[in-house]
Amino acid sequence: MASKVNRVVLAFSGGLDTSVILKWLQQTYDCEVVTFTADLGQGEELEPARQKALLMGVKPEHIFIDDLRDEFVRDYVFPMMRANAVYEGQYLLGTSIARPLIAKRQIEIARQVGADTVAHGATGKGNDQVRFELGYYALAPDIKVIAPWREWDLTSRTRLIEFAEQHQIPIPRDKRGEAPFSTDANLLHTSSEGKVLEDPWEEVPDYVYSRTVNPEDAPDTPEYITIDFEHGDPVGVNGEALGPAALLEKLNDYGRTHGIGRLDLVENRFVGMKSRGMYETPGGTILHLAHRGIEQLTLDRGATRLKDEMMPHYAALVYNGFWFSPEREMLQAGIDHSQKNVTGTVRMKLYKGSAWVVGRKADVKFNLYSTDIVTFEDDMGAYDQRDAEGFIKLNALRLRLLGRRDR
The missing domain is CATH 3.40.50.620 (HUPs)
Structure with missing residues (x-):
């Protein structure tokens, strides 16, 4: 005491x-x-x-x-x-x-x-x-x-x-x-665990789900929505500017209707044991995929790869309770710096439990994607394909040396 x-x-x-x-x-x-x-x-x-x-x-x-x-x-x-944070490859925290x-x-x-x-x-x-x-x-x-x-x-x-x-x-x-199971809920998700869910072999009963319709019962027609981003944060849905909570509520409504964001997971708790939980993160799932979609246009390859390497460390810090730690703040500073040009619009397709990025666009001042360079048609000299030969030979040098030695 x-x-x-x-x-x-x-x-x-x-x-x-x-x-x-x-x-x-x-x-x-x-x-x-x-x-x-x-x-x-x-x-x-x-x-x-x-x-x-x-x-x-x-x-x-x-x-x-x-x-x-x-x-x-x-x-x-x-x-x-x-940060695109996901714990153990699936959980949106x-x-x-x-x-x-x-x-x-x-x-x-x-x-x-x-x-x-x-x-x-x-x-x-x-x-x-x-x-x-x-x-x-x-x-x-x-x-x-x-x-x-x-x-x-x-x-x-x-x-x-x-x-x-x-x-x-x-x-x-x-x-x-x-109670047949224990729940925790907030605007981002609902979690359920314990009792009826403790046997990881048994399928989650339908009555456990509260935030999403069964994907099998979701509409038979796909729905398309757009999400606007400014500097890495969502600011609007379908062209309508929304505050943070209202925006997530809007995406939750879409996710609920289409049965998006269900997850059955056996995770490793920080205290050492494994636990089985069922998570529903409808709007968060849509938002996570959309954010990655706009980064595809606006974030440099090196920055993207570094972010992806940092992400598991960031996710573990959040999961384990180290939000106020200096290492999380250091990671956050780098992540936020990477987001200064992550601005544009993503089009999402929602259908029977799934969400896909089917379109993305960004203003020229943010966009790193160039149709002039990537086209399979005549690029009018924008890219000299002969440059690739030296690039390949330099990258192959060590492999050729290894090959000669081993032969």
């Missing part, structure tokens, strides 16, 4: 776990609890969290419910998308990228209300405990942290419900049953 706590800021959803945590903190540490609920576009009504906190004795001025959707997309999702913003705002609130401690509801088996706490310590090195799942003896849902009933914590009847 931590030392004496004066006031603690709790990341609070109002659900069973964090409601029990709130009461447990009040009892165990005899401290004042401040609740913080982040709206990251998870699609849930957040006002009940306020009412639950009031009912449990939290002062009105100590209940924070913050709309962070635009900040989340602008300052976290978009920088990550500029939807849960991982939300944690540093939650940690940042918790620390800001702690300073605002004079709290000496923060608390979260992440378990001792998962990645989120690491992500939250690395964020806390990076931003407030001397902050105290309480992680109840690493301290208490409430080791099952039954025990949590018993505790809630004992302390008159209201739980809706439809929430008392054993």
Whole structure:
């Protein structure tokens, strides 16, 4: 148990776990609890969290419910998308990228209300405990942290419900049953794991999916959309200028309709174990592919290859919780520098679970693609094909020397 706590800021959803945590903190540490609920576009009504906190004795001025959707997309999702970050070849990091913003705002609130401690509801088996706490310590090195799942003896849902009933914590009847799986959601994605999903041989049941229609039931006619980019960030869809959150919401709608962005993955957690999860990232999947599409026209070959080499390191830093580390910031500076000319428009084709780049264009001042040079027709002297002979011979020199030696 931590030392004496004066006031603690709790990341609070109002659900069973964090409601029990709130009461447990009040009892165990005899401290004042401040609740913080982040709206990251998870699609849930957040006002009940306020009412639950009031009912449990939290002062009105100590209940924070913050709309962070635009900040989340602008300052976290978009920088990550500029890097084309993908963890272990498939995962678009939807849960991982939300944690540093939650940690940042918790620390800001702690300073605002004079709290000496923060608390979260992440378990001792998962990645989120690491992500939250690395964020806390990076931003407030001397902050105290309480992680109840690493301290208490409430080791099952039954025990949590018993505790809630004992302390008159209201739980809706439809929430008392054993949940078939665990979910986390924000504007970028929804993740599901545990229980029915724990056997990696079994196919994900249809009822697990919440953000996308079954691709088999998606429209039989493809849909085409355009996405406009400026300096690596998307700024409009179908010619309509949109803010960060509104743009991602728009792409989510398209992805939902066409069943895009489903992923069944067995991943390597930072804490050492493997876990099986199901992810839905509809708008993010479209955006990731579109960004690579506009880079094809506007990013130099050497810069592209260097970015691709940097990307796995960047993705691992995000996944493991090192958003506020100097190495992530160093990588980000290089990535952002590469994006100064990544401006143009991409046309996407959406159809039954898939998204393809089918067209891209950029103004001449950004475009590195030249039809005059690449054409198979008469290029009017733009490219002297005889130059290729010396180029080939120089590149072949070491191979020829090796060949002579080995022969």
